[in-house]
Structures are given as structure tokens and as C-alpha cells.
């Protein structure tokens with residue numbers, strides 16, 4: 001299988017996975033870049049997977065369905081361009097011979113879902129939309145901090161080798177904030193240098209690797225003492241209360257420039 005982050009808009013990736021003949025695409029906010037990849041590589045679009053209802057994730061669904069006949073799957077409790085097959089946590093969907101498990105990840109939006117496959121060419125694969133980013137997490141537009149923390153905990157519990165396919169290239173700005181939260185985290189510093197080099201060469205920083213995220217992403221580290229102390233210094237949060245710490249760093253990130 002070949003995994004391609006197709007750039008769109010300012011900083012979106014529309015993820016395409018294909019076997020040389022058939023393809024799936026995740027969150028096609030725009031149809032044209034996907035149609036271009038399909039034509040260049042001689043692929044038939046089989047399936048569209050949607051994680052949540054925002055326009056930069058569904059804007060190309062109708063045109064792709066019309067022009068390719070692809071089937072569409074999406075979150076049961078969000079307004080996705082119909083017709084589509086509704087999915088919720090615990091459901092499975094089989095695409096190109098791969099079984100994806102659906103995980104409920106409310107927080108960024110109320111009905112956001114993620115797609116996880118435990119073995120695609122030897123490593124697990126996660127499509128998580130705007131829930132988990134490399135070095136960061138999605139803004140809380142519809143959900144509560146408690147929901148988002150639980151969603152991120154569920155993702156963090158997946159295998160360390162999981163390749164994390166996020167929908168935005170936000171990594172460098174996320175890491176600037178992460179360094180502010182954890183200036184003493186040496187792995188974070190190394191990771192930032194590595195990502196800066198990739199971006200200088202015009203390459204994506206994604207997919208991220210989940211095990212590394214658990215060591216560098218402050219939003220997966222609300223239980224780490226250094227993150228707790230930083231949250232306490234920000235707004236007096238109890239450093240032993242993971243939810244208070246998570247809430248503080250999410251608010252801090254919103255205000256961070």
C-alpha cells in the first residue's frame with residue numbers, strides 16, 4: 001500500500017492510501033487535488049472516509065462521489081454530505097482489504113471519529129482528522145476539555161508504532177508552543193530540529209509516530225510533572241489534576257503567539 005499526504009488549501013493534507021489500482025481518501029476538503037492524484041497514478045477511487053463535518057474536510061465529497069462513484073463513510077452524528085454510511089465508535093469498515101476500527105473522539109467537534117487499522121504493511125495506521133496533531137491537538141469548537149482529554153487518552157493507548165495521519169501541517173507552530181511548556185524536554189528539542197529540516201526541504205512532517213508523540217506532545221503529557229508545573233505557573237492549575245492541566249495548556253495554546 002502507498003500512503004500519500006495530498007496538500008490542499010493552506011496547510012491541509014488529504015490522505016490517499018492506494019494499492020496501485022484502487023484508492024481511499026480521507027477528509028477530501030477539495031476534490032481537484034485528489035482527482036489530479038488519481039489521474040496521474042491511474043487509480044480508481046473506491047472509498048471516501050470522513051472524520052468530521054468541517055468544510056475543509058468535506059468540501060470535495062459531493063464532486064468526488066459524482067465523478068468516481070466512490071462510497072462515503074462518515075460520523076453518524078454529524079452533518080456530512082449525503083448519502084453516506086454512518087459510523088460510530090466500535091464499528092468496523094473494510095476498505096481495500098484493510099479493516100478499520102472506528103474510535104469516537106469528541107472534542108474538536110461533538111461527533112468526530114477516527115479510523116484505526118492495526119496492520120497496514122506491518123505497522124498500524126491512524127486517520128485522526130483534527131483531534132491529534134503532531135505536537136498539538138485540535139481546538140475545542142464543540143466539545144469539553146474532559147471529552148478531548150478522554151479522546152486523546154484513547155488514541156495514546158494505541159500501539160507506539162502507529163503512524164498518525166493528521167489533517168493539518170501545524171507541526172512547527174505546535175512545537176514552538178510545546179518547547180515553551182517543556183523547555184527541559186530534550187527529545188522535543190531533537191524532534192523540533194528534525195521537523196524544521198523536513199519543512200526546509202518542503203517535505204511533510206507527517207505521518208507522526210504515536211510513541212514519539214507521547215514523549216513530545218504536551219497534550220498527551222498532562223500527567224507529566226514538568227507539564228503540570230507549567231500549567232500551574234500559567235493559571236494556578238493543580239499539577240496533579242490531569243484535566244485541570246490539560247484545560248490550562250489548551251487555553252494557553254489558544255492565546256499563544
Ligand code: ZN
Pocket residue numbers: 052054108130
Ligand atoms: Zn476541523
Ligand code: FE
Pocket residue numbers: 054056057130167168
Ligand atoms: Fe481541519
